[in-house]
Amino acid sequence: MTDAGRFEAYDEHEEEGEPKEEQGYEGQDGPEKGDKDASVSDSGGSGKGYGSGPRPDPEEPPRIPLPRASVEDTGRPLPDLVTDPVPLVLEHLVLKSLLGAWALAACSPEETLAVETHLGGCGSCADEALRLREAVGLLHKAESLDLDPALRTRVLESCLERRPPRIPVPGWAAAYDAETARLDALLQDFGDAEWHAPVRLRWFRADEATSRRTTVAGVIAHLLTVDGLAAIALGLDDPLGDVEADRPTPSARTEAYWRASHFPPNRSVRAPWREQSHDLVRTVSFTGGQAGGMTVSYGDFELPLHDAMLDRAFECWVHAEDIAEAVDYPYTLPSARHLHDMIDLGARMLPGALARRRRNGLASPRHGRHLGLAGGPGRSVRLEIEGSGGGEWLIPLDSPAAVGSAEHEVAHVALDGVEFCRLAAGHVSPTEAAAGQVGDREAIRDVLFSVASLSRM
Template sequence: MADRPEDPRTGDHQELMSLLGAWALSACAPEDTERVEAHLNDCGRCAEEALRLRDAALLLQPQGSLDLDPKLRARVLDGCLARRPATQPVPAWAAPLDSEAARLDALLNDITEDEWRTPVELRWFDDHEGWLGRTTTVSGVLDHLLAVDGLLARAVGLPDVLPDAGDDPVARTEARWAGARREADAWRSWREQTQALVRAAAGTGGRTGERTVPRAAFGDPARLPGTGPELPLSDAYLDRAFACWVHADDIARAVEYPYDPPLGPQLRQLVDLAARRLPQSIARRRRAGLAVSQPRLTTAGTPGRTLHLEVEGPGGGHFYIPLDSPVATVSRTAAREAVARLALDDVVFCQLVAGRITPDEAASGGEGDLLVIRDVLCAAAALSRL
């Protein structure tokens, strides 16, 4: 006599049903996979659910089309994690790097062999030399990401793919570009390093700003907010997520593929990182004699004049930027008495910070001291790097 299907009300059924999301993503342990598949032979309801989840999971594979809803990956993963929480969840500050790396990986899977050699222009702004650029290829962009991400990998205890290239991001990129490799090598090395970085973040855990790493490990002190010897590990991860998105967009434009900005909550983290970098950039330009607005002496620790930066869109928010003392905290009184207000779209603000558009192209709504607004726009552009 054949065994009767187990009662759906039993605890065993509930446990196996909770594994369906992980099974659809091929993330079950071997013994759990055998149990789930045996259960699917006897339970029609779970078999239908498993088929639906497996179809959705296939859309998450690199073979998926770029025409997919960009929110699909997040929805499916959220559904799976709701059924069975991750043992080591990716912290919120590393989620943007995880998402942007997955999106870039999908883009790379969709391009043709010839498109790997498509010229890609990288632009940035230098206070003294003006707008600069380098032309590379799709694989050259990955080599650049790999080289600079390697500094973060080394800071969290992972192997550095360029152990002898030092700490300077530009020198590391040049060293990587000097080697001859196949396109697939750059893609594989970048993917493996990024996945290792995300796993390291999951193993580290913690809240935003809780853990720190030496600032000197990243070579360029102007790349990240603050001035102290230590910087938040979360900021280092957000910086690499920002770079991943910007360079993925560079590639997409070069090969004429559509590419959306990050999801709103993650874009908000990248906007916040850029806004926190602004005060130091303003101060550096003023010390170099590049500011067009007049300086104002302030008491040590007070913000002096303040600009209200209003970033619009799903990644936006309100930021109050100190103009005369970069390390000061802006009080409510100083915020209410801001000498200027600047409104920018969230993506436009990030493009300006990345050096993809000029201050004139970014200029949108502004009121108050126009010279201060000009200084802030130029300081945002000066945050860009190769």
């Protein structure tokens, strides 16, 4: 039959609906190799590519190869799953050398398994591993790279017990020496960003909260200028130099220093501040403590040098906490002995502060029955300070020259030591201070507001 005849026969079968034969498309098997009639024409014009079989219907979806068979359907064996690691086979000396790394959790999983398997059967290595693991527990904690803040004090005390200093620091200057050293340790690793971090100085003035914005460097400049008041009293150089302040008060001196700076204070202020603090401690030490009675003028009031040095220690600690808060860094309290001395200074200054407030009309007037003669008893408030550095003080209400008297006690106030210091620094409002109160409410209010009035820039 000719090609034309074959195609006519094909058309006839298709029209009659006879079943079509599919050769070479069953499953995934293609036409046999070498079958010329089974080759598919790319153009699809001649139709010879389908051999003797029928052509696919154009309206049917194209024939797509089936997905690749999964490895599970091939009948081949699957690889074995490794459930437990095989321990390394290492010599005894090698395993013993790995004990230090194992104690520090620095071994690989295979080495760890090998060491722990070995420890189950070797008593000497097990004992050594136990000692190393206990030694690791004595290492410094990873979350803190700072030394114990009390380490310096303990080392110095131990050294001084063995060999007393040839020129000892007076006890009333020890707190200033310690607090300036702690602040300097905080500053030593500061970068430029930390030195220019914003800090807000806070204090109370006329019963109103007051603040002044500056930087970390500005706070150190403030300490430099106010510490200069003690330096002047001792005959040392004035850090202001030729700069003239409106008044010889701490705030006026600080503002004058800030104004005279061509640029905002930066890290360069640390060196003169630290040098001045060393000079102060060295000078009072060489006097043998006899200079403690000298007078230091603060402009509006005066303090003997031994109290002025405690005042400077207190302000150094307070502003160190301001700086630490600005850079988000923890800062610890002073030692209990130094904290007690600072609180004692504040308690001794309260009668004078109360008298100034009364002259300015900010405190209740004195009571005629208990005027409190000079050196005699008068109305008193018992001030109880709890916690580290605490104690009890009887505060005379009617005269700075009066003596506190338990017989004339009209009220009792209890405060935490740190809360009292923050109130005296102007960081807590008198109305918000957490205090236990018993007795005359007016007298208690006068004492609390007098504590806040001790604060200044």
